[in-house]
Amino acid sequence: ILYWSLSFWLTSHSFCGCCILGFGIYLLIHSKFGVLFHNLPSLTLGNVLVIVGSIIMVVAFLGCMGSIKENKCLLMSFFVLLLIILLAEVILAILLFVYEQKLQGYVAEGLTKSIQRYNSDNSTKAAWDSIQSFLQCCGVNGTSDWTSGVPASCPKGSNVKGCYIQAKQWFHSNFLYIGITTICVCVIQVLGMSFALTLNCQIDKTSQVLGL
Numbered sequence: 001i002l003y004w005s006l007s008f009w010l011t012s013h014s015f016c017g018c019c020i021l022g023f024g025i026y027l028l029i030h031s032k033f034g035v036l037f038h039n040l041p042s043l044t045l046g047n048v049l050v051i052v053g054s055i056i057m058v059v060a061f062l063g064c065m066g067s068i069k070e071n072k073c074l075l076m077s078f079f080v081l082l083l084i085i086l087l088a089e090v091i092l093a094i095l096l097f098v099y100e101q102k103l104q105g106y107v108a109e110g111l112t113k114s115i116q117r118y119n120s121d122n123s124t125k126a127a128w129d130s131i132q133s134f135l136q137c138c139g140v141n142g143t144s145d146w147t148s149g150v151p152a153s154c155p156k157g158s159n160v161k162g163c164y165i166q167a168k169q170w171f172h173s174n175f176l177y178i179g180i181t182t183i184c185v186c187v188i189q190v191l192g193m194s195f196a197l198t199l200n201c202q203i204d205k206t207s208q209v210l211g212l
Contacts, residue, residue, distance in 0.1 A: 018053070021053025023053075059078060075203075078196050089186065115140065119148060128151065135170060138161075
């Protein structure tokens with residue numbers, strides 16, 4: 001039962017990794033928003049998802065091979081890597097909380113600078129048009145940011161909000177779903193670690209019974 005439970009979990013883990021990797025590649029090919037942050041162009045959602053998806057698939061492969069071959073070394077490697085990933089997620093969450101204001105300032109600065117490239121760079125223009133259409137916003141803080149003329153992608157009206165405020169509101173309105181997803185991922189990781197340790201102990205007991 002333990003073997004099949006771990007195998008099912010690893011299959012789900014691998015599928016999750018494939019989905020994340022595939023979505024990351026899709027974003028790298030089709031996403032337009034990375035051009036808005038030229039001060040750190042390599043840190044885009046697509047790049048992050050490709051890295052995370054690749055790591056998840058490698059970890060799942062180690063766990064799968066360890067459970068099939070009943071290899072203690074692979075199982076412990078799987079356990080240690082999952083533990084490192086879990087600790088990295090906790091550290092990342094703490095850093096995001098501590099440097100929240102600095103991160104918000106970075107985002108606002110990147111958006112403000114990108115407005116200056118709107119008329120000279122087609123990629124930046126497409127990104128801004130997509131954001132303003134999706135969030136029904138205009139500029140970073142409002143229509144006044146567009147000194148050379150308000151784009152057609154801005155919604156009509158006198159009380160149009162800036163995209164920075166709208167993006168924060170969108171995040172806060174979806175915070176519950178993001179939190180639930182994060183907790184579920186952490187629970188799955190803890191279960192995987194527990195299965196790996198239990199199977200490792202079971203291998204030890206079997207070896208002792210067989211006199212190996």
